[in-house]
Amino acid sequence: MPRHLLTGDELTRDELRALVERALELKAAPLASDVLAGKHVALIFQKPSTRTRLSFETGVVELGGHPLILRPDEMQLSRGEAVRDTALVLSRHVHAIGIRTGADELVAELAEHASVPVVNMLTAGHHPCQALADLVTLRETFGRLDGLKLAYVGDGNNVARSLAILGGRAGVEVRVASPPGYQLEPIAGALLTEDPHEAVAGAHAVYTDVWVSMGDEDTADERRAALASYRVDDALLDRAAPDAIALHDLPAHPGEEITADVLYGTRQRIWDQAENRRHAQKALFELLLR
Numbered sequence: 337m338p339r340h341l342l343t344g345d346e347l348t349r350d351e352l353r354a355l356v357e358r359a360l361e362l363k364a365a366p367l368a369s370d371v372l373a374g375k376h377v378a379l380i381f382q383k384p385s386t387r388t389r390l391s392f393e394t395g396v397v398e399l400g401g402h403p404l405i406l407r408p409d410e411m412q413l414s415r416g417e418a419v420r421d422t423a424l425v426l427s428r429h430v431h432a433i434g435i436r437t438g439a440d441e442l443v444a445e446l447a448e449h450a451s452v453p454v455v456n457m458l459t460a461g462h463h464p465c466q467a468l469a470d471l472v473t474l475r476e477t478f479g480r481l482d483g484l485k486l487a488y489v490g491d492g493n494n495v496a497r498s499l500a501i502l503g504g505r506a507g508v509e510v511r512v513a514s515p516p517g518y519q520l521e522p523i524a525g526a527l528l529t530e531d532p533h534e535a536v537a538g539a540h541a542v543y544t545d546v547w548v549s550m551g552d553e554d555t556a557d558e559r560r561a562a563l564a565s566y567r568v569d570d571a572l573l574d575r576a577a578p579d580a581i582a583l584h585d586l587p588a589h590p591g592e593e594i595t596a597d598v599l600y601g602t603r604q605r606i607w608d609q610a611e612n613r614r615h616a617q618k619a620l621f622e623l624l625l626r
Contacts, residue, residue, distance in 0.1 A: 344464040372401025375431040391613035423449035467498035468616040487539035492520030500526035
């Protein structure tokens with residue numbers, strides 16, 4: 337059983353697939369588990385959040401727990417307190433820690449010194465909880481994971497990396513199409529290409545993310561120019577499987593990485609995907625705290 341979730345590599349194939357199935361059970365019966373009854377969960381937000389905060393906070397409550405939302409200006413971390421000291425203190429008061437931050441190294445150091453489970457709610461390098469929800473959405477839509485093909489089109493960022501790691505482990509063929517300078521490093525089992533049409537051909541899901549993420553504002557024009565031919569629109573979806581769905585981890589910028597017709601149309605499962613964050617994370621807490 338994993339102690340933490342930092343990158344997704346901590347989960348075995350069997351654990352991952354069981355987590356997906358349990359998430360769907362919890363979606364059908366949201367109050368069926370009280371694994372966090374009488375427990376406290378610290379949720380540290382060093383970066384802005386909508387879906388992550390909503391899904392984690394409501395999920396902890398549905399599991400019977402008490403979420404403690406901690407912002408940078410409310411913690412001594414912002415004034416130079418050591419990550420190790422923070423981990424030691426938090427471990428005396430809470431039963432699990434989630435953190436949404438920038439550096440992967442900070443989360444790894446927090447996990448190294450914490451005596452309670454630590455969950456990566458987002459870092460610059462990884463977004464494993466999003467990928468868990470994406471797998472739940474695929475399983476919910478197609479009734480299986482084995483043999484599915486997922487094409488990610490756009491910046492080879494933290495979302496693409498987590499999809500490649502966790503998707504491949506779950507039995508999904510992951511293809512990532514990105515322009516030069518924005519490509520993902522090689523990940524076992526993932527197909528990397530510059531051609532979005534090659535990636536999308538026959539895919540069951542076509543996935544995209546924002547072109548300008550938090551922290552990329554200084555290079556926004558350059559990024560938009562490089563990624564302009566990687567927009568997910570109906571024409572690109574037409575190259576996928578007949579029953580293909582569009583996915584996006586949000587927030588979206590209609591007219592950039594995705595068209596409004598796709599974002600709000602009948603060929604997407606984006607809003608189900610956003611809801612499934614909560615169910616996947618509840619199943620994760622069960623796994624980490626049982």
